[in-house]
Amino acid sequence: MTAVQTSPGELAPKSAGLKQVFQDTMVIAWRNIRGGLRVPDTQIYMFIQPIMFVVLFAYVFGGAIPVQGVNYREYLMAGIFVQTMAFAVAPASVGLSDDMHKGLIDRFRSLPMARSGVIAGRVISDLASQFVVLIIMMICGVIVGWRVHNGIGPFLGGVGLMLLFAFAMLWVGALIGLAVGNPQVAASAGLIWLFPVIFLSNAFVPPETMPTVVQTMAEWNPISAIVAAGRELFGNESIIVSDAWPMQHPVPAALLWCVLITVVFAPLAVRKYKAAASK
Amino acid sequence: MNAIIAEGLTKTFGSGEKAVKAVSGVDLSVDEGTVVGILGPNGAGKTTTVRMLTTLLPLDSGRATVAGHDVVREPQAVRASIGLSGQFAAVDENLTGRENLWMFGRLYQLSSKEAKKRADELLEQFSLTDAADRPSKTYSGGMRRRLDLAGSLVIHPRVLFLDEPTTGLDPASRLDLWDVIRERVSGGATILLTTQYLEEADVLADRIVVIDQGRIIAEGTADELKAKVGGERIEVVVHDPDMLHRATEILQRGSGGQCQVDEHTRRLTVPSTAGSKGLVQVIRDLDEQQVDIDDIALRRPTLDDVFLELTGHKAEEKETKDDQQSADSVATQGGAK
Known part of the structure; x- marks a missing residue:
């Protein structure tokens, strides 16, 4: 501990401030996880859905979708990971709109807690649950024949990228949840646009099989960049015949997309929170 | 010593033609240790006033201090001195009663240990010990209100705001909650409560402020008001x-x-x-x-009688078009069962 001589009035609130932000964030994250785990929806979302997707795609579509020259199950897995990370939109939007709806945000705002705690706590808890989901899916993946070929470093990089993408998508979810303010609407508004976006990518099939216009959209789709980066980092076979820049340089493209999404949506979500909370 | 001072509070929602004045010039002063009841129909501006005094809503104009702190300049200090129990029980329904109180304690910046101890005390005090470890969504309406009220008392607040504490409760639970609130009154906290029921204000408050269309239209003890409407x-x-x-x-x-x-x-x-x-x-x-x-x-004279006497119209008549309606209904969609 370094003692800095300042008048206590100036220093104390600041250092207490940071510690308080951290503490309050953790309390909110705790309550999200603790309460969330008691809700059947969350249990299904966290423990059933990821297994279901891996098994469904691997065994049902796996035989019917031949991808030239690669092991489809290996090809597929990064796509499923990314899809599920994108679904982070759902818990964020439903969670925040539910708190809004039930008046909990008001209660929190009447307490002498850090203002950022509610949103930061939501981000931490959702990121933690996405991490658990990712681990479950990877274990399932290994069981159905998915392997990592590039060693531990790139593998960890891949895991990090998946979580970074989930983090970016959380802000999109937070914005949607705060904008609609009703958990039922948030649940569908959060996901309905995601499916076409995910299917219009290289997640499940190579874009080369699509008509030219659709193919171009797929190649520039952020999802494609992240999926391609995942495949590269995990060392899963993929045939990239596209000249599009994101397909040629998937890892930098993926990182750029994550940063871009976060930079755009995080401030919007925070602004929406402030506006919505003071109505 | 005044625990609450408000001067010329105003609040308008919306703008242009749709603008609705929810509160237009409310002055209040509440002595330390007393209970003041704000009585008025739906949409009179009660909730908006409470939301401004509890730092949830910025003031359009006017100024207010609560527990000696300015609500605009020192909101955190205000929050650290008040308890707020809302119209619609804002507790986390997936958490147990004990977990809810612990969480509120932590967010009031108590240590984990203190928060735990305080939760135990409050559960005991509010007869929730048996249900302490059940998720609060399994609670009855009355139990949920008691938990919500307990949540607002975690820090022994100097000023307690109760926004329609018994609205929507059955008569038995209402009486029960009145008892709980009266016991707290003896604890010496200053209480500001809003209600639509004259009887409730009569039972709980030392002084009643009648509010209609965002303005204070009468003030006095229950007896004074009743005398006005003829007892x-x-x-x-x-x-x-x-x-x-x-x-x-x-x-x-x-x-x-x-x-x-x-x-x-x-x-x-x-x-x-x-x-x-x-x-x-x-x-x-x-x-x-x-x-x-x-x-x-x-x-006995009811709120309607008071209103009829003071304003010439019935309390309920004006409900439909009213201002605060929008703000109220946002809150209403919530915990109402």
Whole structure:
């Protein structure tokens, strides 16, 4: 501990401030996880859905979708990971709109807690649950024949990228949840646009099989960049015949997309929170 | 020492033609340790006023201090001195009662240990110990309100805001909650409560502020307000129209006040100061004089009477178009069962 001589009035609130932000964030994250785990929806979302997707795609579509020259199950897995990370939109939007709806945000705002705690706590808890989901899916993946070929470093990089993408998508979810303010609407508004976006990518099939216009959209789709980066980092076979820049340089493209999404949506979500909370 | 001071509070929602003045110039001063009841119909601006005083809503104009702190300049200091229990129980329904109280304690910046201890005390005090480890969504309406109230008392707040604490509760739970609130009153906290029920304000508050369309229209003790609207009345519906005259004489003799007669409905109304004793006397006299009656009752003035007297319109009439409606209904969609 370094003692800095300042008048206590100036220093104390600041250092207490940071510690308080951290503490309050953790309390909110705790309550999200603790309460969330008691809700059947969350249990299904966290423990059933990821297994279901891996098994469904691997065994049902796996035989019917031949991808030239690669092991489809290996090809597929990064796509499923990314899809599920994108679904982070759902818990964020439903969670925040539910708190809004039930008046909990008001209660929190009447307490002498850090203002950022509610949103930061939501981000931490959702990121933690996405991490658990990712681990479950990877274990399932290994069981159905998915392997990592590039060693531990790139593998960890891949895991990090998946979580970074989930983090970016959380802000999109937070914005949607705060904008609609009703958990039922948030649940569908959060996901309905995601499916076409995910299917219009290289997640499940190579874009080369699509008509030219659709193919171009797929190649520039952020999802494609992240999926391609995942495949590269995990060392899963993929045939990239596209000249599009994101397909040629998937890892930098993926990182750029994550940063871009976060930079755009995080401030919007925070602004929406402030506006919505003071109505 | 004033625990709450508000001067010229105003709040308008929306803008342009749609602008609605929810609060237009409210002044309040509440002495330390007293209970003030803000009485008014739906949409009168009660909730908006509370939301401004509890730092949830910025003021359009005016100024306010709560527990000695300015709500605009020192919101965190205000928050650290108040408890707020809302109209719609804002507790986390997936958490147990104990977990909710622990969480509120932590967010009031108590240590984990202190928060735990305080949660135990409050559960005991609010008779929630048996249900302490059940998710609060399994609680009855009354239990949930008690938990919500307990949540607002975690830090022994200097000023407690209760926004329609019993709205939507059944009569038994309401009485139960009144007891709980009265016990707290003896604890010395300053309380500001809003209510639509005159009886509730009467039972709980030292002083009542009547608010309508964002303005204070009357202020005083319950007795003063009741005196304004004429206190209790005895109402009699006689069976035989020919008996109206005789009944009128009996009633006037009994009360000494002016008897109002509605010949069409055969209804007589007379002010009464003797309460139920007066009622019994009137029944005896009517019986002696062989006046048959269809109905008789001792009527206490209601919010409607107060409003009718003070504003010339009924409390409910203006509900539809009202201002705060939008703000209220946002909150309403919530915990209401």
